[in-house]
Amino acid sequence: MSDLLLHLRLVEQRHAAAFLPDLVWSGQPPTVTLRRLPRGQRARRVFTVVRRGRAEHPAVLACRNALHRRSSHT
Numbered sequence: 001m002s003d004l005l006l007h008l009r010l011v012e013q014r015h016a017a018a019f020l021p022d023l024v025w026s027g028q029p030p031t032v033t034l035r036r037l038p039r040g041q042r043a044r045r046v047f048t049v050v051r052r053g054r055a056e057h058p059a060v061l062a063c064r065n066a067l068h069r070r071s072s073h074t
Helices: 002-012 058-071
Strands: none
């Protein structure tokens, strides 16, 4: 749950936007503005950022490859 709460705090501080489940509200009114998703085809862009000189690290490459493979299957 702490990761969800971190995301919520980032959204509350206007540092992020997030898809959050109803679970984070625990029956309380939302503390941020909720937006409905548009109808029709939905798409998103995913960007990754790494420190200078780390773009070729095996873990970074694996993560980026997995994201690329997943995006080409949708």
